[in-house]
Amino acid sequence: VRLVVTPGMGIGPEVTARALSEVSHEVAFTLMGAATELQPALDEAGVPWTTASSACGCTGVCVVDTSSSDEPAPVAAIRLGARAVMDGEADALVTGPIHKARLRQQGFPFMGHTDMLGELCAARPVMAFTGGRLRVALVTTHLPLEAVSGAITPERVAHTVRTAHDALVDDLGITAPKLMLCGLNPHAGEGGELGDTEQRVLQPVADMLRAEGLGLTGPICAETAFMSAARGEVDMVVAMYHDQGLVPLKVVDFGRSVNWTLGLPIIRTSVDHGTADSLVGTGRADSSSMTSAIQLAMDIVRRRAGL
């Protein structure tokens, strides 16, 4: 297995180095970013490394320096890493955190990794998360709350559900995935008394998807969906918006959940935390999300290769 890791910014380099000291070294890891940040972090964690000019297929850890690019080094790393996976030089991309607001001040034109990768891969990604007990896919992601209702279209819902279904089958090997669709409104609209999106949009599209043979339940109220999922009755919950999906996921799985991008031509996983700048160098940053992200990427690569 050959992974490209872009450790990113803030605590990214140190959690990556710590994660690499824990995971199997029967893998070729290519780290892309500013060598002046990555190499000291690897040394600190006691991880041996070499340097390379492009993604390396050799077992162990090599560092590709992206700091001489026109772009900020963490952005150049994402671009180069995605390209390496698309070109077949590596099997999957694992990303650390970036400080989006700071990058946007330097001209970064994306909301984050996910939409940047969508553009680089000419695909329409679906943002999903997987933790210890819960998996969730989001129909909408980084929108102000008041824009959410208007963004729930039959087409977006269908794309999210179908993409989630395919990823569960192809990447996790679940043959008949059970998906559960959350309502948008409290109590899934309570029969129309608390909003009509469920009756007008979600119910018809869910019926259509069921007619296609998908194992989809709902729309049902989000509490019920997540309680079922936490009991292990559901393979993935499809949530309508960011907080509906991520608050229960994080409260159940704490730091262990992984941001998993579905619907790309490449395999991509990521930490689900930010740069946590105040923790840099304190030794208190938790590396378990990076460890989980690397582990999930390895698992998917092996499954797709039939290993």
Added chain:
Amino acid sequence: VRLVVTPGMGIGPEVTARALSEVSHEVAFTLMGAATELQPALDEAGVPWTTASSACGCTGVCVVDTSSSDEPAPVAAIRLGARAVMDGEADALVTGPIHKARLRQQGFPFMGHTDMLGELCAARPVMAFTGGRLRVALVTTHLPLEAVSGAITPERVAHTVRTAHDALVDDLGITAPKLMLCGLNPHAGEGGELGDTEQRVLQPVADMLRAEGLGLTGPICAETAFMSAARGEVDMVVAMYHDQGLVPLKVVDFGRSVNWTLGLPIIRTSVDHGTADSLVGTGRADSSSMTSAIQLAMDIVRRRAGL
């Protein structure tokens, strides 16, 4: 301690009877509702009962039949029960589930118990929930999602936070409660890039409340607030809307959480589940939310009485 319990509809009578078979009988329980439903449920659970015409102060369980009222028996029970507590004939009101849609077809003009009790008590209630590890108060409750942003006013936020603070002090005996205010938008608006309600409304009102001496943190993103709360670092999370608060609560506390109405002149707790009509009579309805609701009401009564 003298409690009025309105078992309500659906599984309400049976979970109430089962809860009463578990909790201390050094309490006077007055059950109000349709005697033809309550008495068989009590018999089934092996709970001895007597009848009465009004709230009874004697230790044990008595039943007040409300089925000869002009209103549906479960609604008359709430009205009579609240009145009994306001008049000092009982110490607290504990309510079971009602089927709101069915009652509304019979002319019930409220969204649910909470607004009915607000009107009966001429007060402005705050809906809160307490579970094993989490407590949450809601700034808005049963609104379609698209109406939420417009309903987040400084005045509503301040009322919710102050009411929550006072309840934690008076009812739970927490001398300096730690409250955490969620943002409305994902990532609490991410510095204004995902909505401006945090900067325009929440930050100023939070600063004002802190200047009053309240132990309030935020606005911060909801994931962070609930993760802190699940680690025991927060006494109550103040959420902006229904699913933001209730999904994490239910997924952590499952069936054990209690609906707790703050800001009324009476003590009121409730189950946090519905009538679950399909479970009636199957023996599979879980009585733990009713048991917890009764227990919380007893605890608050005792604390206020200095027992």
